[in-house]
Amino acid sequence: MSKYKIAWLPGDGVGNDVMDCAKIILDTIGLDAEYIHGDVGWEFWKKEGNPLPDRTIKILKETDCCLFGAITSKPKDEAAKELAPELQDKGYVYSSPIVGLRQLLNLHTNMRPCKAFEGNPLNYRDDIDLIVFRENTQGLYAGVEFHPVPKEVFNALMVHPKMKKFDGVPLDDLAISTRIFTRKGCQSIIRQAFEYAKKHNRKTVTVIEKPNVIRETSGLMIREARKIAEEYPGIELWETNVDAMCMWLVKNPQKYDVLLSSNMFGDIISDLSAQLVGGLGFAASGNIGDNYALFEPTHGSAPKYAGMYKVNPMAMLLSVKLMLDWLGEKKHASNLDKAIAQVIKEGLVKTYDLGGNNTTLEVAEGVAKKFDTLS
Ligand code: IPM
Ligand code: MG
Numbered sequence: 001m002s003k004y005k006i007a008w009l010p011g012d013g014v015g016n017d018v019m020d021c022a023k024i025i026l027d028t029i030g031l032d033a034e035y036i037h038g039d040v041g042w043e044f045w046k047k048e049g050n051p052l053p054d055r056t057i058k059i060l061k062e063t064d065c066c067l068f069g070a071i072t073s074k075p076k077d078e079a080a081k082e083l084a085p086e087l088q089d090k091g092y093v094y095s096s097p098i099v100g101l102r103q104l105l106n107l108h109t110n111m112r113p114c115k116a117f118e119g120n121p122l123n124y125r126d127d128i129d130l131i132v133f134r135e136n137t138q139g140l141y142a143g144v145e146f147h148p149v150p151k152e153v154f155n156a157l158m159v160h161p162k163m164k165k166f167d168g169v170p171l172d173d174l175a176i177s178t179r180i181f182t183r184k185g186c187q188s189i190i191r192q193a194f195e196y197a198k199k200h201n202r203k204t205v206t207v208i209e210k211p212n213v214i215r216e217t218s219g220l221m222i223r224e225a226r227k228i229a230e231e232y233p234g235i236e237l238w239e240t241n242v243d244a245m246c247m248w249l250v251k252n253p254q255k256y257d258v259l260l261s262s263n264m265f266g267d268i269i270s271d272l273s274a275q276l277v278g279g280l281g282f283a284a285s286g287n288i289g290d291n292y293a294l295f296e297p298t299h300g301s302a303p304k305y306a307g308m309y310k311v312n313p314m315a316m317l318l319s320v321k322l323m324l325d326w327l328g329e330k331k332h333a334s335n336l337d338k339a340i341a342q343v344i345k346e347g348l349v350k351t352y353d354l355g356g357n358n359t360t361l362e363v364a365e366g367v368a369k370k371f372d373t374l375s
Contacts, residue, residue: 005064006033006064008038013302013303014306017306018360019067021316021317021364024364028372038059040053046082066292066295069301102287103143108188108288110132111286115277116276120277132269134189135185135261135263138182139180139181140179140264148171148172181221181262187228192288202258203234203257204235205232206239250276259273280300280315285319296319297319313360335375338374349366
């Protein structure tokens with residue numbers, strides 16, 4: 001029996017191209033693992049009315065962790081039009097499988113490192129090394145939404161004086177998306193960020209919210225952050241509003257260490273941060289729970305490039321690095337990081353986004369060769 005069982009979910013579009021790269025690296029490492037393929041994504045939405053079939057959930061429950069490619073997400077009306085004719089008008093409603101997986105498996109912490117690799121021509125600056133901790137299951141992405149708004153929901157909200165201005169609006173002309181935070185959820189993401197800072201000798205944790213306007217949810221996050229920060233005397237807590245943070249990240253990204261935010265703000269801030277170090281082609285992520293984790297590049301499925309082996313696989317290779325770290329394979333993780341850094345620095349094999357004309361697979365092979373020289 002292998003040491004690890006890893007769920008293998010390529011998903012949509014270029015997900016498959018970059019997963020092939022992950023395989024090249026994992027085979028080079030010789031990780032003692034069994035990889036179990038799971039169906040997920042648009043194809044299964046169209047054919048089965050479910051982008052995340054139960055058989056896939058079963059695989060996830062029987063594995064140690066998951067490597068995930070990419071997913072196509074569309075708004076529900078557009079998605080409904082693409083269903084197979086026999087499934088049309090049967091009440092199937094599309095929702096993002098990756099958001100669903102994070103909730104189903106309680107992968108409460110999303111960590112997204114954004115480090116500028118030396119020699120990357122796309123770096124905004126070369127001295128950026130930050131990491132975003134994004135709360136991953138609550139807030140605006142928890143999916144508690146209404147349209148039309150049920151009468152009882154409307155009535156219950158009427159206890160709030162600010163609801164008066166919506167009185168009389170037809171319930172079908174009203175849409176509500178809730179932003180729900182729990183104290184425990186806030187504490188958990190804050191603690192993860194501080195623990196990371198402590199372990200990696202980072203000096204600051206910046207909590208990014210908007211408590212001057214979103215007083216209750218953002219307020220809860222900030223208050224809890226202040227309390228927890230007291231337990232970490234060597235690490236400073238910085239508090240920044242999300243709008244200002246976008247400005248500061250463009251102005252002085254090198255000043256930041258660990259960033260911490262709720263689900264939606266973290267989603268936005270992590271794309272901005274990714275662009276500072278070369279774009280989504282370099283953006284890896286780990287969705288981490290108490291006993292399970294799912295690793296994925298944060299780029300989308302880029303359908304127009306699917307199967308062309310054109311896209312940059314670095315985000316996937318860096319996600320593999322995060323997975324190796326999480327599994328406790330520290331030496332392999334650190335060598336993979338070094339191999340990636342050296343390949344980028346040399347600039348001999350590179351995909352089109354970096355001005356090169358190598359394929360996705362050639363870049364992975366380049367990293368694999370480098371890896372071999374290090375181990
Ligand atoms: C991400 C993506 C997802 C998200 C989408 C695909 C649902 O943008 O992982 O950042 O919003 O979380
Ligand atoms: Mg995103």
